[in-house]
């Protein structure tokens with residue numbers, strides 16, 4: 001994943017430095033070449049020997065070591081990415097003010113690559129106005145800040161200030177390298193997952209949709225540079241990238257209410273959710289008792305979110321829907337494309353083993369209003385998502 005990438009890890013004096021050991025392992029495992037630069041005080045928290053053994057490179061902690069001058073300019077130019085994790089309050093303040101009293105500062109000031117920082121501090125320090133000011137100065141320099149987590153802190157307090165976990169930092173590094181620009185500036189809405197229609201407080205009508213396809217599409221659009229909002233029904237899926245906004249809803253009605261205000265505003269919309277077509281006319285507030293040997297439920301149609309979006313489609317908007325058909329697949333999908341006034345439809349088939357609900361793979365055909373037809377043979381939903389996104393890009397810039 002990160003092969004051929006040169007990553008410089010900067011470590012400062014913070015108890016969270018123990019996580020840098022894991023981060024270096026993950027980066028090396030992902031194929032990156034890793035070098036380490038640390039502040040002198042970081043050595044009290046983690047040993048240079050452990051770090052140099054893990055990254056199989058020398059570790060730099062002094063500007064002058066055994067009469068040899070460590071070339072900070074060379075280090076700063078060597079790296080494709082400089083990730084400072086943990087970033088202490090002290091180093092943050094020095095970075096914001098251009099101080100240069102140790103090798104890490106010197107490398108930071110001479111680095112020509114992207115800089116990502118993962119702060120770690122106690123909650124009160126994290127909320128101090130000077131910290132906020134220094135962080136916004138770093139942002140203005142173009143540095144990326146990985147949000148801190150909430151939890152147990154070294155002081156014994158519980159709160160905000162924990163350094164992000166190594167897996168999350170790895171994700172940011174991947175993003176820093178691979179997030180493209182083909183959709184930058186585009187606002188995108190994606191719907192995903194099933195919806196649950198309440199019968200009573202303990203029962204609902206739902207479907208087998210896992211949300212995997214919609215989540216993968218949201219991630220692919222994000223990695224193509226778009227600003228993405230994902231509205232999902234109940235799903236176990238988690239997003240890889242923190243930059244994607246996510247709204248979790250339950251019912252078709254809630255999904256519609258969340259999507260409606262954005263329909264006219266987004267440049268691209270992908271309606272991937274398996275929205276329930278019908279919902280109980282009456283939602284019982286108490287559990288329905290087993291009074292008789294049968295139960296009649298009256299259902300009424302839900303709002304067709306995609307059709308609503310199609311009805312108010314703007315000239316420069318691109319809308320893509322999904323269709324799950326079991327007979328006359330292509331004809332039905334094309335009829336849906338026309339009826340809902342959208343630009344393209346992704347036809348899912350239940351006939352292919354390994355495609356459809358719940359599984360990690362899919363096999364789809366994309367049909368566009370321009371008459372283009374593209375089959376994407378059985379492959380992982382992530383690859384199918386990438387192919388759908390490249391189809392959208394081709395259509396947008398054709």
Ligand code: C5P
Pocket residue numbers: 191252271272273274275276277302303304305306307320321322323324336
């Ligand atoms: O008409 P049908 O339900 O087969 O259409 C499927 C497409 O319409 C999918 O893109 C789905 O997300 C969307 N849809 C919707 N709201 C509904 C039903 C379907 O957005 N209530």
